Amino acid sequence: MITVHGWDVSQQMLLSGIVQGLAYAVLGAGIVLVYRASGVINFAVAAFGTTALAFMAVLLGGGVADWHQPFWLAAVLATIAAALAGSVAEWAVIRRLADAPRLVVLVATIGIAQVLLLVALLLPDVLEGGFFPPLLDWTWTASPELLVQGRDWSVLVVIPVLVLLLGAFLTRTRMGLMVRASAANPDKARLVGIRVFRTANVVWAISGALAAVAAIALAPVRGVSLAGAAAAGGALSYQLLLRALVVALVARMRSLPIALVAGIGVGIVEVILQQNVDPSDLGVTELCLFLATLVIVLVFSRLSRGIDDGGWRITAASPARAIDADGPWWSRHLGRIGVVALFGALVLLPVFLTRASESFLWTRVLIFAIAGCSLTILTGWAGQVSLGQFGFAAVGGLVTVKLVGDDGILGLHHLPWGVAVAIGVLVGALVAVLIGLPALRIPGLYLAVTTLAFAVFVSVWLVAQGTFLDASGLLPTLAKPDAGIVDFGSRRSYYYLCLAFLVACVALVAQLRHTGIGRSVIAVRDNPTTAAGMTISTTRMKLLAFAVSGGMAALAGCLLVTLLPSNTPAVTFAPEESVKVVAIVVIGGLGALVGPVLGALWVVGVPAIWPDEPVVPFLVSGIGILAILLFAPGGFAGILRTLEAWLLDRRRPREAAAPAPHLPTGVSSAAHVRPADAGSLDGEGDWLMARGITVTFGGRVAVDHVDLRVGARELVGLIGTNGAGKSTLMNAIGGFVPAVGEVEVLGRDVTDLPAYRRHRLGLGRTFQAARLYDDLTVRETVMVALEARDRSRVVPSMLHVPPSPRAERRKRAEADDILAALGLGDTADQPTAALSTGTRRLVELAGQLALGARVVLLDEPTAGLSQRETEAFGPRLREIQRDLDAAVLLIEHDMPLVMSVSDRVYCLEAGLVIAEGSPADVRADPLVIASYLGADTNA
């Protein structure tokens, strides 16, 4: 035993640290393998282990007749079963989501985990007691202080051997070569004939087997009993999962040797911590892990550029519903009728509830629906998956309990319930913003890990703090609010109070969606670059989404602690509940207004009908998530919408859909839509001036000291071959890539400003891909651009109070003016994803009109247009430039177009300007000809 800075460290502690750490290492290695093969963080990894262990317990413990399999045989069978389960999971789920964003696949792995736990529960009961025996039965007394028992040996021997075998498989076998090749470069692997799906399947099988071996080796160390093997998959599994995730993150999702070392490190630190802190404060490990996760994730994100970090996007653009103005009234208001019917049913529900426990359970459904609403904004709109909503709920609940109670916080105590809840909601929002801060920097997959760490830390450490608990270690019972006129003390009246809160939350979400705030949040998710080009601040919108979401989750927490008579907060706010909230919104339909309500009725309501069946919750949420993700990505709400469309279609034969306008011509002048405040500029000097712009990518100079100017109302072309640096130069001017050099827009130095600020000063930008915001309609897209001049305010937008309603009406009218001027009036209500490329280009330009941009950067506006559309584009471009009264910088590969519309042309090659002048001069320049025809390699 030695003492370091007051910390006791013994050999025995090191030994048990190594033993535990090896198990984490194996799970971490499983996560790394799957990540490399499928690009997804496998949240089901621990569940594979749990299920294998439960299966093995059945084999050993003889739930069925007199099964008493030899121990080793049982272990091998359980491992094979886990490998098969991994293989099936890949084949049935992961492969089918190959084209989905990785975040969607991540949630699918949560569904897989639930199904696995369901399988574990469905296995026959184990009748025999006793603990899991160790794999090896050796004992060695190394010294009086160090005893190495059989359970230690089994880990110390089996796991290193396993990792060595895995290494040998990867480096020495043909299959291993295929696995590594597919992980390194999936496209190239396919091009040499390697079946990438098949290798991914092998990897999933291996990862399942690894989890099984880890669980079997660790069971005796953790003292798991045969009968309790299935139940061990509860709270424990999230703590185990978190450790494995930290290990995988330290290994940067790549290196197996580092995973091994990191696992041992985590294990040793954990054991030393737990032996040295107060026994009542064991959760401190979770606090450390949470902080470690934050640090690692922030460091890691800087090392991993270019990782697929697409937000949650699954809602296929719903077809524009043509509302038949002449139809019967019900056909025009079908959606509204549905919402009213749903809430009407919720109002009538208590009449049919006879027992008090029932009304308790259904109140819980409403509270989960409120928690679900919080994810509508955060995940449905902002695209951020949070696995920590019940962490925020716990914060809100605990604050309320404290403020209402005797001790209080900061001298505030015995507050009325309503005031305490309001403060709880504010604190919840604040904490959510703090948790959201890293989200600005890290890809969505890692945010899921961070929020899970937060949920585990809250449920294990925070809620165990003595200050919140009464003498028996429970949260004190909270008196239900008494509003004077109405006493909410009865269960039924409290049900109605929660229903009122739910209606308020749904109304708030509905209200926000129709304001600039909601549109901007969705715009930032769908296309952060274009949103910045339309002057929307990504930071502000993401943090706003976190704040509103955290506040709503905290409200759910407040309502929950008031509902539950003295409860164990570690159970009330367990990480499982956060996962349940994700299941609710996925199943109900993400982003849809009533989605959380439908989802909560399914995920929490259906188990409330059979409260004594432990299997039902896993059944509805696990199977529910997978079925919805695979077959009906829109959730219940999406299914209802399809039904509605079918109903309306059946009622009247659909007229032949009018063809989308193909670059409509004969446009009236759009001059009248010019923003009033952007009066004509007197200065006839250069409107855009770039000096000495240099951009380097990892040592390669992409743009090399380029000077470029665009005069007042000038149209300047920028040409050059593939890789010459044209788009990079444009990105540098717009502030989208870090660059050296100075940029002036309309005489103002913008060199040090971020992209969205530059664009507020009159810079406009369109992008090569013409990807707008898939989930917004054409009108909404233009209204997002109008935010540049008329920014929506948060609180008025939420509450629908002045100036919000008038501002919204004004923007809508202005957007309609612009669309009409460009001949896009018919498309106003269509989602932009449904438009042809040509029409989307026009919508982009409509956005520039709305911005009131004076210096417009156009990146290949004819990419993806047919020859005919391209030829029509030139005159339109001149027309729009006149309407905007703007200077234009145009990147274009269509030479006839660029040569015919430009006043001047720059030609770039290898990041340098090689020619500048009138179109005729540049076309005749020998350097330009050589650049295009490749005459230089003729020699």
Add this chain to the structure above:
Amino acid sequence: MDDAVYDAVEEAAAPRLRIRGLDAGYGKVQVLFGLDLDVAPGEVVAVLGTNGAGKTTLLRAVSGLLTPTAGTIELDGDELARVSAEDRARRGVVQVRGADVFAGLTVDENLRAALVAHRAARRDAAARIAHVYDVFPALAAHRKQDAASLSGGEQQMVALGCALLFEPTVLLVDELSLGLAPLVVQRLLDVLDTLRADGQAMVVVEQSLAVAARLTDRVVFVEKGAIRFDGSPAELTADEELARAVFLGGPPTPGEPPRSSEPPRSSELS
């Protein structure tokens, strides 16, 4: 060489690769618009065109990495629409893209991984890999090194070396000369020359007309996702005005219409 030309003429009725009315793109952005192209056995076709014209998209559609939205691709008369990229590779559709290697795998492993799916070729793998090292002695010195740590030219050699391991039915080469020193380009072109002499059918995507002219007598020029010119490089270079019209826009000679919507065909020009 003569035999190859003879064979090409003989089998002209049954092209190795036959592409008709190909439409393809990425999501909503359509890149190819009804592209037609035939490649005879033993023929080398150089595909020219500016950035975004659709050259690479064409190769991705042929190799199966991209599913076309319309049109047909036939290999020796077999429709490929329902054949996966992996199975096309097994049928000998081999694509060489830029400096495309398996990063994190050694040069040796890169070559072995390229062979691993080809049962027949796997039997004499060692001899085939040795052959690649004969062709590119520069690689032999680095065989135990991570391919990602090699220079751009050496990575390109690894990528091309993967194609030399067996006898492709049709070899697709994407942007061989991009960003490489002239000397390295020369070396790679020599290898392609040898392949052509052996009667290898190839589609070579290039930016540089000079490089294309060095390789073949048939260039096609792709613009806006369709073929605008199909003829010999000599026709393109001999008439500088035409070349400039194709590459840089504007009227070929004063007095002529700016640009007819029909591309000039080689027959009309000679």
